Amino acid sequence: MTGFDVRAAVAEDYEEFLALFRGAMMFEMQADDLGRRMFEPERALVAVDGDEIIGTTRALTRDLSVPGAVVPAAHVTAVGVRATHRRRGVMSELISRQLREVPEAIAVLWASEPGIYGRFGYGAAAWGTSYEIDLRRVGPPAVRLRPGELGELPAEDAGKHLAPLLRSLQERRPGISGRSELGWQKHLLDKPDDRGGKTARRILVHRDDTGAIDGYALWRGKLSWESSGPANEVSLEELVAIEPSAYRALWQHLLTLDLAAKLEFGYAAIDEPLQQLVTTPTALNRRVTESLWLRVTDVVRALDQRRYAVPVDLVFEVADDLIPANAGRYRLTAAGPVAEARCERTLDPADLSLAVTELGAAYLGGRPLAEFAATDRITEHTPGALATATAAFGWPAHPVSIEIF
Ligand SMILES: CC(C)(COP(=O)(O)OP(=O)(O)OC[C@H]1O[C@@H](n2cnc3c(N)ncnc32)[C@H](O)[C@@H]1OP(=O)(O)O)[C@@H](O)C(=O)NCCC(=O)NCCS
Structure with a gap:
């Protein structure tokens, strides 16, 4: 007698499912039409105590780049158990059933705590590197730009211009998750309530000499003023550049923004080429953690x-x-x-x-x-x-x- 059952979710569970996970993560996220359209109830499991949902997990249908290929991978997320029902095996039941049922040969996830998923056969498969760059010391790459080489895109429809670049990156690097059209819409949502005091998202693009976009960066700024003067903060969310010229120009721009003293970036590769381009790599203030965990299911x-x-x-x-x-x-x-x-x-x-x-x-x-x-x-x-x-x-x-x- 475990005191709970596990069943496949149905579309009507969406709001309660989200509320449960929101509570478990202590994270405000509201139900909305886009979230509902992306829910995939048949790929979600809920643990129920009577009529109430007390545990959740879901797998997103996305692909992932692996060495030499792009393959389907169950993207596991929304693993949560109501605080009053923890440590009774609810997560274990959800994750075990999910791993036995997913049709993909691999499942991947980001773990909130590294101690959780090894017991289920997940291994930490990619290191993530975060930077807290001291812009006054780093020594950016020197680049002479052509007029029109850098520009900005409005958020509307940006996804369709950026999507081919993400696909190209998948061909070059393992660990990159593909994004559907809806996935791009969600990724580029920029609700003022979610900005945490930062500016609206800026979409910086690089164009090659034919005018085609061959690199982009998603970033925000934050005003900060110290007794010694301006010390604004730049938050870089994503940078994708296929050609070295685009990569160098985008980084040079971001590392030399006026009034800025610090740039934070959470998704660098451990072999990020930026390390070769700056004069003072220690000013990147690198920190390495586990990022993507991977489970072979077949x-x-x-x-x-x-x-x-x-x-x-x-x-x-x-x-x-x-x-x-x-x-x-x-x-x-x-x-x-x-x-x-x-x-x-x-x-x-x-x-x-x-x-x-x-x-x-x-x-x-x-x-x-x-x-x-x-x-x-x-x-x-x-x-x-x-x-x-x-x-x-x-x-x-x-x-x-x-x-x-
Ligand atoms: C993490 C969480 C899902 C665990 O749910 P749970 O139902 O309590 O987990 P279980 O009872 O099945 O625990 C199974 C084992 O995992 C261990 N475990 C659970 N949470 C853990 C954590 N955060 N860190 C390390 N180990 C953990 C348990 O101690 C237990 O170990 P044991 O079998 O050796 O006793 C739940 O506590 C939760 O919702 N936390 C907040 C949200 C969160 O972190 N979600 C994960 C997102 S990636």
């Missing part, structure tokens, strides 16, 4: 659908307590970064053994598999297998997640 499909940096032919023994059908031995073969990979079950002896958690952590190419040997979380049975697997799972660009969903 080993064969998950390993099949990404590419591998070097040729590999190895047998992996994977342990999975939560999804027993996932456990077993798998042979992974691939001929290098541009070749399709093949993963199939095998009875051959294993070259390496690991749990699904470590497979998830290494999946995006941001965590070397060898990292886990030092704590016995991966075991090498065939000499050399760990070095080959580590090289194969790695990728030239580190993964980064540029949006908390």
Whole structure:
């Protein structure tokens, strides 16, 4: 007798679902038409005590860039349990059922606390780097701009101009979540109540010499005045630039804004090129945390659908307590970064053994598999297998997640 049931949500649950999650996160968010249209009740689960919702989780239908491909990934969010019903296994029941039911081969999420999701087989797969840039010390890149190279877009319809750039970024870097048209609308919403004392969002764009937009930055400012003079703060929300010229020009603009003393950015990659362009990288004040967590829900499909940096032919023994059908031995073969990979079950002896958690952590190419040997979380049975697997799972660009969903 657990005192609660778990069921699939229905459209009519939207408001109560949102109220529950809002209460759990201590975060004000109002029900609105856009939220209702994006709800996907069939992809949401609720825990109920009698008629009342006491726990929630949902999976958003989005794609994700992984090494060499863009694939469907269940984007898990809205995990919340009413404060009066915590620590009775409600979240465990919701998350376990969700992981067994999602059709995608991988699930991803951002965790409010790093201690929550490892027990369900999620591994921290991407490091997020936040910057608190001291603009007086950083030494921005020197750029001479053409007239018209930088400009601004009004928010209306901006999504349709920016969407192709996000798709291009997906082809270059793992960890980037795709956005539907509705997703862009939600991303660019700018309700005055949500600005926290900052200005309206500015949409800065870079144009190549044909006039086409090849980079953008979403940012806001905040007035601040110290006894020594102006010390405004710049909050950079997102910067996507495909060509190096666009990347350099956008950063130069943001790092040299008049009256500003500090720039905050929460979504830099650990190998963010900006580090090479400024004269004083320590003035970036970098802080690294876990960002995207990834759970492999179907080993064969998950390993099949990404590419591998070097040729590999190895047998992996994977342990999975939560999804027993996932456990077993798998042979992974691939001929290098541009070749399709093949993963199939095998009875051959294993070259390496690991749990699904470590497979998830290494999946995006941001965590070397060898990292886990030092704590016995991966075991090498065939000499050399760990070095080959580590090289194969790695990728030239580190993964980064540029949006908390
Ligand atoms: C986090 C939350 C969903 C947990 O719900 P819950 O129903 O109490 O979780 P469970 O009872 O299933 O706990 C399962 C295990 O996770 C652990 N756990 C729960 N919350 C945790 C946290 N915040 N940090 C670390 N461990 C946590 C529990 O101690 C328990 O461990 P045990 O089995 O070793 O005893 C709930 O407390 C909540 O809504 N918190 C605020 C919102 C939030 O942080 N949501 C997550 C968004 S990513």
